[in-house]
Each structure stands twice: as C-alpha cells, then as structure tokens.
Amino acid sequence: MSRPTIGIFGVGRIGIMHARLLAPYADLVVADPRPECAALAQELGATIRDTGELLASTDLDGIVITTPTDTHADMICEAVKLGVPIFCEKPVALDIASTQRANAAAKAAGVPVQIGFQRHFDAAYTQARERLAAGEIGELRRVHMGTLDQAPAPREFLAASGGIYTDCLIHDFDALRWVTGREVTEVYAVGTDLGQADFADFGDVAETAVILxxxxxxxxxxxxxxxxxxxxxxxxxxxxxxxxxxxxLDEHFPVTSVEPGATYPQGEPWTDFILRFKDAYERELLAFLEIVAGTASVTATIDDAVASLEIAAACALSRTEHRPVKLSEIRVGD
Incomplete structure (x- = not known):
C-alpha cells in the first residue's frame, strides 16, 4: 500500500489536528457539516463527503473518528461494517454499556480499533514503562500522577464531557494500567466544584484527589x-x-522553585495538551497507518477504554457517596 485513503469523521479541534498530521502520509476524505470542513479540505487537498456517503464508501483503507463523544459508540458500530481499521478518540462513550457494545461490534466484525490514548506513544511514558519492566527502579512501591489544566474548557464542553474523571483523568488511569501492568482494585475520591455553576450544574468538580x-x-x-x-x-x-x-520533569515543568539560587526550570510552560503531546499524537497516527497497512497490531484497545472508564466510574461513585469503591462493584460480571 502506497498512500492509503483515510476517512475522517469530525473536524473539530482534535479532528483538524489529526487531519493535518495524516495529510503527508494519506489521502483524506472528511465529513463534517461545519464550515471548517471546507476550509480544511481545501488546505489539505482532501475530499468532502457527508457522513452517510462516507459510511457507505468502498474506497477507504481506514477510518478516524473524532466526532463528539456521545456519537463515538454508534459510529464504531456503523463503521465496522466497512471492514477496515478504525481509530477513535477517547472515550468511546460516557457509559460502560455503550463502550462494551462498541467493543462487541468490533470484535464480531474482526475489525481492529485503536483508541486515542496518546500517552502510549509518548517517549517519557514509554521509557518509564520499559524501565519499570526491566527492574531499573526495583520493586514498585507507589505511584503519583496528575493532569492539571491551565484553565477550564468552555461551559458547553464541560456540559458534555462526562466530568473530570471521564474527560481528564481517564488518560492517567489508562497510563497507570499500561505503565505498571497492574489493574486497579479500589478507589477513594474527593472533589469540589468550588461553588461554580460551570461544574456544579453538571455534577462535576474543578479539583479532585484520588487514592487508587x-x-x-x-x-x-x-x-x-x-x-x-x-x-x-x-x-x-x-x-x-x-x-x-x-x-x-522537563524544562517546561510549570513550577517555580523557591530554593535559594535555583534557576530550574527555564523553559516556557506548556499551555495545553496539544502542545505537550504533539509528538505523541503524530506517533499514534503513524502507528495507526501501520495497522492499516497490516504491519502492526493495536496497543490501545477498546478493552483498555472499558477498563479506564470503569476506574473513572468508580471514582465518580466514590466522590458522590463519600466512600471507597471496589472495582468489582463497577465491573459487569464480577
């Protein structure tokens, strides 16, 4: 295969980024009713089709789904009928049942689905995983992690995001499983909305801490x-x-040391996730093209999406009920 033809559903912020990263390596066909779609197609030399046409296309070698989260599961269930590899941004759905439904559809069709957990392709996370597996830091005793946004997303995004555990910390939950090779058995979460309507109105929080x-x-x-x-x-x-x-812990680490004479870090802090993980996003899409070519297998699967969403759901329940929650309470069939 020389240049594969990739169909992209959704060209919002993430979709535009993915399209630009894929354009040097693939012929693109995009579907999105927004005006940005035409401008992007012209910029990248892509073809435009409506969603129905794209789902009925017979010339696609792979599919990228970056539509709103609440459409992902249904899109996967429809797209697997084309029989080509699928890349879908996280999360697959805001609820476990829909995620499992998409997973079952993909497995029944025998279609590989890669989920957008880009930290699997970040150089530092990868090295941490490899060093732990090789025994470089000895026996693992504890892990501390976090994702902190510089400022909240717009209210309309927060309303549909599924909350801080499903939208934000789900990346940390996935990385925790991937890097350590261990499953989470219990969580205890606390959080506050700071009295702000943008979070309180949706049962969400602006600050949270979790013990896993x-x-x-x-x-x-x-x-x-x-x-x-x-x-x-x-x-x-x-x-x-x-x-x-x-x-x-690099030159972009957004902290100020108050130790006398300290000058670290000296670089400009990252301002958002796209800047921080730009290289990882490119690597994950190149990995997807290898899956399309049949030369690689999926490393971030819908099974991983289910497991991470279960942790997120357990955290939400723990915070609401002010108690530890075992993952067996969340996992269907446990």
Whole structure:
C-alpha cells in the first residue's frame, strides 16, 4: 500500500489536528457539516463527503473518528461494517454499556480499533514503562500522577464531557494500567466544584484527589485541577525500591522553585495538551497507518477504554457517596 485513503469523521479541534498530521502520509476524505470542513479540505487537498456517503464508501483503507463523544459508540458500530481499521478518540462513550457494545461490534466484525490514548506513544511514558519492566527502579512501591489544566474548557464542553474523571483523568488511569501492568482494585475520591455553576450544574468538580489501590497492594495517587494557572501540568512519578522515575520533569515543568539560587526550570510552560503531546499524537497516527497497512497490531484497545472508564466510574461513585469503591462493584460480571 502506497498512500492509503483515510476517512475522517469530525473536524473539530482534535479532528483538524489529526487531519493535518495524516495529510503527508494519506489521502483524506472528511465529513463534517461545519464550515471548517471546507476550509480544511481545501488546505489539505482532501475530499468532502457527508457522513452517510462516507459510511457507505468502498474506497477507504481506514477510518478516524473524532466526532463528539456521545456519537463515538454508534459510529464504531456503523463503521465496522466497512471492514477496515478504525481509530477513535477517547472515550468511546460516557457509559460502560455503550463502550462494551462498541467493543462487541468490533470484535464480531474482526475489525481492529485503536483508541486515542496518546500517552502510549509518548517517549517519557514509554521509557518509564520499559524501565519499570526491566527492574531499573526495583520493586514498585507507589505511584503519583496528575493532569492539571491551565484553565477550564468552555461551559458547553464541560456540559458534555462526562466530568473530570471521564474527560481528564481517564488518560492517567489508562497510563497507570499500561505503565505498571497492574489493574486497579479500589478507589477513594474527593472533589469540589468550588461553588461554580460551570461544574456544579453538571455534577462535576474543578479539583479532585484520588487514592487508587492496585494489585499487590501498591498505592497510587492522582490529582486533577481545572485551574493550574502556571501552565498545563502532566506528570507521573514511579517510586521503587532502587530509584524514582518522573515523567513530566522537563524544562517546561510549570513550577517555580523557591530554593535559594535555583534557576530550574527555564523553559516556557506548556499551555495545553496539544502542545505537550504533539509528538505523541503524530506517533499514534503513524502507528495507526501501520495497522492499516497490516504491519502492526493495536496497543490501545477498546478493552483498555472499558477498563479506564470503569476506574473513572468508580471514582465518580466514590466522590458522590463519600466512600471507597471496589472495582468489582463497577465491573459487569464480577
């Protein structure tokens, strides 16, 4: 296969970024009713079809789904009928049942589906995973991680996002499983909406902290904020019996050291996730093209999406009911 033909459903912020990253390597066909679609198609030399036409196309080698979250599961169930590999942004759905429905449809059709957990393709997260597996930091004893936004997203986005655990920390939950190779068994979460309607109206929070119990009784902590004014802060600390690895401790780390004479860090802080993970986004789409070409397999699956969403649901229940929640309460069939 020389240049595959990739259909892209949805050209919002993420869809536009993905289309631009794919354009040097693939012929694109895009579907989106918004005016941005025509402008993007002209910029990239892409073809425009409406959604129905694209779902009935016979010339596609792969599909990218970046439509609103509440459409992902149905889109996957329809798109698998084309029999070509699918890339879908996270989350697959805001509820576990819909995610499992999409998973079952993909498996029944024998169609590989890659989920947009881009941290699987980030150089630092990858090295942390490899070093832990190789015993470089000894036996894992504790993990600390977090994703902190510089400022909240618009109210209309927050209304449909599914909340801070499903929208934001789900990346940390996925990375925790992927990097450590361990499953979460129990969570305890607290959070506050700060009395602000943009969060309170949707049962969401602006600040949260979570304790997660992993297999082998390893503890992890996670925190998230919508008001980290210093910059976009994503980190993961892995503490072992021989050493500690830290993802996110670079020149863009959005902190100020008050130690006398300290000058670190000196770089400009990241302001959003697109800047921070630009290289990872490109790697994950190149990996998808390898899946399309039949030379690679999926590493971030819908099974991973289900597992991460279960953790998010457990956190939401824990915060609401002010108690620890075992994942067995959430997992269907446990």
């Amino acid at each position: 119990t992993l297999q082998d009784n390893v503890y992890a902590t996670a925190h998230s904020s919508r008001y980290n004014g210093a910059g976009y802060d994503v980190r993961m600390e892995l503490h072992g019996t021989r050493g500690t690895d830290f993802v996110g």
